[in-house]
Amino acid sequence: MNQPGNNEQIDQQYSQLMQAAMERELTAEELARIDDLLAQNKAELADFEAVDHLLAKLPDVIVPSNFTARVLDEAQRQDQPAQALDQAWWQGLFSPQYRSIQLASAAAVALLIGVFGYQNHLDQDRAEMAESLQAVATIAEMAPGLLTDFDAIDAIDQSDPIDEELWAALK
Amino acid sequence: MADKIDPDIALMLRVKEGDLSAYEALVEKFKQPVMNLVYRLIHDLDEAEDIAQNTFVQVWKTRERYEPNSKFTTWLFTIARNLGLNEIRRRTRHPADSLDETHPDNDLQPRHVVEDFTSPIPAEAALNDELHARVEEAIRDLPEKQRTALLLCREGGVSYEEIAEVLGGISLTAVKSIIFRGRAVLKARLKPYLKSGDWQKK
Numbered sequence: 076m077n078q079p080g081n082n083e084q085i086d087q088q089y090s091q092l093m094q095a096a097m098e099r100e101l102t103a104e105e106l107a108r109i110d111d112l113l114a115q116n117k118a119e120l121a122d123f124e125a126v127d128h129l130l131a132k133l134p135d136v137i138v139p140s141n142f143t144a145r146v147l148d149e150a151q152r153q154d155q156p157a158q159a160l161d162q163a164w165w166q167g168l169f170s171p172q173y174r175s176i177q178l179a180s181a182a183a184v185a186l187l188i189g190v191f192g193y194q195n196h197l198d199q200d201r202a203e204m205a206e207s208l209q210a211v212a213t214i215a216e217m218a219p220g221l222l223t224d225f226d227a228i229d230a231i232d233q234s235d236p237i238d239e240e241l242w243a244a245l246k
Numbered sequence: 247m248a249d250k251i252d253p254d255i256a257l258m259l260r261v262k263e264g265d266l267s268a269y270e271a272l273v274e275k276f277k278q279p280v281m282n283l284v285y286r287l288i289h290d291l292d293e294a295e296d297i298a299q300n301t302f303v304q305v306w307k308t309r310e311r312y313e314p315n316s317k318f319t320t321w322l323f324t325i326a327r328n329l330g331l332n333e334i335r336r337r338t339r340h341p342a343d344s345l346d347e348t349h350p351d352n353d354l355q356p357r358h359v360v361e362d363f364t365s366p367i368p369a370e371a372a373l374n375d376e377l378h379a380r381v382e383e384a385i386r387d388l389p390e391k392q393r394t395a396l397l398l399c400r401e402g403g404v405s406y407e408e409i410a411e412v413l414g415g416i417s418l419t420a421v422k423s424i425i426f427r428g429r430a431v432l433k434a435r436l437k438p439y440l441k442s443g444d445w446q447k448k
Contacts, residue, residue, distance in 0.1 A: 096430055101423040109426065125440045126432045129381050130400045135278055136285040139295060143273045146299050150269065150306035 085112060089119070254318035262309045269309075273302050276319070279401045280326050286397050287330035288337075289386055297333060301326040320408045327394055327412055334390070377439055384435040392428035399425060 089112045092105055101109070113120045139145075169177070254275075260268035280301055285294035304325050305312075312321070385393055391413055398404045398412060410421045433440065 093430060096423065096427050100420055101426065103419045103422075106419065106422050106426065122433050122437070122440050123429055126429050126436065129377070129436065129439075130385075130396060130432070133282075133381060133400065134378060136281045136291070136294065138277050138281045138298075142277050142281075142295070142299070143270060146273050146277075146302045147266065147270060149299060149303050151266075153303060153307055 085115060088112060089116065252314075252317060255314045258305075258309075258312055258318045259314060261306070262312050264309075269306060272305070272318070276322055277302070279319075280322065282401070283323065283394070283397050284326055284330050286382070286385055287327070287390070287393065288333050293333055297329045298326070300329055304329070316411060317408055319404060320411045323398060323404070323408075323412045331390070380436060380439060381432075384432050387435070388428055388431060392424050392431070395421060395424045396428045396432075 088108070092101070092109050092112070095101060095105065096109070113123065254272065257268045257272050261272065277298065280298045281294060284297045284301070285291060288294055288297070301322065305322065385396065388396070395409050395413065398409045406418055406421045406425075409425075410416050410418055413421065413424075416424075
């Protein structure tokens with residue numbers, strides 16, 4: 076039989092553990108100790124059992140009678156878009172809802188074509204220039220005399236009208 | 247001796263192969279516990295219906311990824327809880343959608359639950375209704391983990407190990423501690439009813 080002093084000690088231990096339970100996670104040893112203490116405290120044990128009973132007896136929440144049918148419909152509906160997408164995913168890209176994306180894509184493609192064409196044209200010009208320079212360099216190398224009178228001939232182009240009159244008089 | 251496969255896992259493995267009748271059987275079997283859990287997590291019947299429905303649709307959508315490593319209900323309740331938590335977070339971000347509007351504190355009538363028609367005396371029925379409302383209220387005020395753990399405990403056949411998994415893979419001791427704390431809080435909140443013995447009349 077428990078002594079009064081012993082009961083007091085049990086109550087104190089129980090209170091301390093209850094306090095700890097409210098403040099932090101209990102250890103396995105503390106949980107086991109609580110079970111032991113509850114076994115000796117019939118009133119507390121009865122209260123816990125009453126709580127369990129109340130929880131167990133809580134009424135079920137109403138589930139609509141068409142719940143399962145709705146779930147099945149939704150599940151099947153979820154499968155359909157995926158199938159449709161597999162069949163012709165690219166066709167959707169041409170639908171009117173994507174008009175702005177279509178226009179932006181067309182503009183981007185046109186811009187790319189323009190940039191590419193211009194770049195190509197520049198490359199072609201550079202190649203032709205290089206080819207001409209190469210030809211001139213080759214001629215100069217083969218016959219340096221050909222370019223001897225080049226400065227005089229070039230000066231004729233730059234001469235003023237008075238020189239042209241003198242030239243005519245001389246003739 | 248060959249191991250007997252869990253019937254729910256067997257059904258789910260058929261669902262994985264696209265068997266709609268097996269899926270229907272699972273929905274029929276678990277719609278009530280899922281609704282009970284979700285409704286008591288978020289306390290809004292319309293939203294609870296949508297979330298419960300989405301839980302099962304999610305099962306269907308992800309059926310091909312299902313692996314029978316644990317009980318089917320662990321997977322199911324984990325999906326239900328996650329969707330419920332998403333809804334709670336959404337409502338926290340948008341307080342205008344507060345659930346209190348649909349469940350005022352002074353409303354003691356448990357409008358969203360199945361009525362108990364077995365009570366012959368109207369006064370007793372009223373007392374039952376009040377008690378139910380108080381219990382619902384006390385559960386609603388618990389922190390989410392305690393609430394979920396206690397509600398899963400309430401559903402027969404959900405082990406502590408399963409609850410630990412549903413709560414995000416916490417330890418078994420943590421589950422026991424959470425459940426004990428939840429029961430202790432409920433005991434304190436419902437003390438007047440427990441002492442009066444009203445609960446025994448149910």
